[in-house]
Amino acid sequence: MLQNDVTDTAVTLRRATAADLPAIALADGRAFGVHYTDTDLDDIRALFEPDRYVLAEDPDHGIVGITGDFPFDVTLPGGAAVPAAGVTWVSVAVTHRRRGILRALMAEQLRAFAGAGLPVALLTASEGAIYGRFGYGVATERRDVEITRRRAALRPDAPDPGGVRQATTAEVRAVGPELHERWAARTPGALSRSDAWWDSILSDREHRRGGASALFHLVHADGYVSYRIDRSTQTCRIAELVTATDEAYAALWRTLLALDLSETVSWWNAAVDEPVQHLLADPRQLRTLGLFDGMWARVLDVPAVLAARRYAAELDVVLDVHDPFLDLGGRFRLTGGPDGAACTPVTGGEPAVALGIAQLGALVFGGGRAGSFARAGLVRAADPDVLRRFDAAFRTERSPVHGTEF
Ligand SMILES: CC(C)(COP(=O)(O)OP(=O)(O)OC[C@H]1O[C@@H](n2cnc3c(N)ncnc32)[C@H](O)[C@@H]1OP(=O)(O)O)[C@@H](O)C(=O)NCCC(=O)NCCS
CATH class of the missing domain: 3.40.630.30 (Gcn5-related N-acetyltransferase (GNAT))
Structure with a gap:
């Protein structure tokens, strides 16, 4: 049995096997209003890697929750590509909603991604109010x-x-x-x-x-x-x-x-x-x-992602990244510019910019604007000059585009 934060103790989490695919498709089809045919199942099987799926199971109902992922590389500003998990097939049975099953699935999945060293998780969302609490922010529109x-x-x-x-x-x-x-x-x-x-x-x-x-x-x-x-x-x-x-x-x-x-x-x-x-x-x-919002991003390794991207202007700033869901935030010194960057954890000192992990996900590909988040109270910088430089440095010459729907 896997990590289980579900309040309903009858429900357990486990990794899928190849044999689960028809039951996964049935459960997913019920959540999204689709009847999958045998041809659909063959198509799905071509992309289906069972180990990448976490299932919630109720002994009386079978599969009542699903999350999975596809492996991708994603391009950061400056051209470096980093491995990323493209989260997909997320649903909870209508009979089992609002008992914390999604929360448990997200926690299990994101901890496993972080444990495997993945720097970032990505998804596209059916509704806008679901994923911010898990640290995802809108990365592409x-x-x-x-x-x-x-x-x-x-x-x-x-x-x-x-x-x-x-x-x-x-x-x-x-x-x-x-x-x-x-x-x-x-x-x-x-x-x-x-x-x-x-x-x-x-x-x-x-x-x-x-x-x-x-x-x-x-x-x-x-x-x-x-x-x-x-x-x-x-x-x-x-x-x-x-x-x-x-x-x-x-x-x-x-x-x-x-x-x-x-x-x-x-x-x-x-x-x-x-x-x-x-x-x-x-x-x-x-x-x-x-x-519309396109792809959402959830940073799992702050220094790895911030050091791998490039910045439109020279920047030397201490960030305080708040991550209440996974506790992967903290204080980091980011130095960077168009030709390279470094990001290391630091202790002590006053951070110049404080922000949530979801806002970092929105900024990391150059789509979100730090200045806009600041006006809504989601990025905080005591010095307006620091905010201006931070905003300018994260901007990209072209808007981010993810290109493949998953
Ligand atoms: C969205 C869905 C997966 C949520 O599952 P769930 O098990 O009911 O969610 P949980 O009980 O774990 O909820 C966790 C938190 O998210 C909130 N939440 C869940 N679904 C939400 C929604 N659609 N809108 C706003 N908030 C939502 C809950 O209120 C809870 O809030 P809290 O942290 O303040 O307590 C489920 O409703 C579903 O399968 N919907 C249809 C398919 C779908 O839209 N899937 C998402 C595809 S991207």
Whole structure:
């Protein structure tokens, strides 16, 4: 039996085995309103590593709680990639909610990650109020955007690099991984993508198409875009746009905006600072339909993460990181700049900046703003100059994007 903080003593925690997959899928499907088919189970099995799943079990009900994770590498500002756990499949049975089962699962899982030396855990959240208490903060945001193609003229001087060709899914499977790696190296928050993930995404199952066509692709030497056509609304829906150079970005957008018979180009997963609006003669033609939290991050090893990233400006500051859930915080001296950084635990002295572990998770990829947290009382610095420097140092040239939904 594993660590168990559940108030209901009948419920115990254990690691999953391969044989648990059908019961896990049944429990998960009940929580999320999905009936998984045998084909779905085969797809899920390709990414399922049983040891990575913690189950809560009630002798009278079977599995009543689940959490699992996928292994990724994630890019920090400056380009270093660190191992990360992508938490997934989180649910508690409707009959067993609000008795501390999620809390017990989170504690068990996060302690195991920390014990294994993982510097950071990541997840995407079904609701915004669940994960802050466990130390997760919003690390990436996504914009749901659309462009009415007829009104979206490009700037007369917008680059026209060319070099785009239409490609099959098999061709994207061949060239995509290298392009994606190059994109990930320059994108904070980007997740690495294993062969199993590539196969899963490009298997393009019908239930993932939202009523639109199977995937079409455009490929450039430095990037690609995958999209679907929804003929009922004459919409080209971008599934993903991955570019390693600005030339590829401009060339692929120019081609997308030439898609006759599509009234609208929509993208549910655009970055906060998506440059396409600056390629348009009228930037207002990129309409934002919504702004949402994307990936949440939970720092598990403060010095490892802070020393591995780079900073936009030179910084020498003592931080007081508050982590009531796992007690992995403390006082740290962080010195760093664009070329390197060091972070070591310190004792004594007055910290210049105090913040919660969840706010650190939000700042670490360059998405969150220390100044904004400070105005809400979540980052505290007695000296406004220190706060200004801290805020500036954590900023990144481009907004973080995680790129793979998990
Ligand atoms: C979200 C879910 C996993 C919570 O499980 P649970 O076992 O009821 O949670 P716990 O009893 O351990 O709650 C721990 C704390 O979180 C709070 N909490 C739990 N779910 C919450 C929610 N949806 N919104 C706000 N607070 C929530 C509890 O009130 C409790 O607060 P406390 O620390 O102040 O006591 C469960 O409701 C569920 O499975 N929902 C449907 C599937 C889902 O949304 N999964 C998450 C996918 S990202």
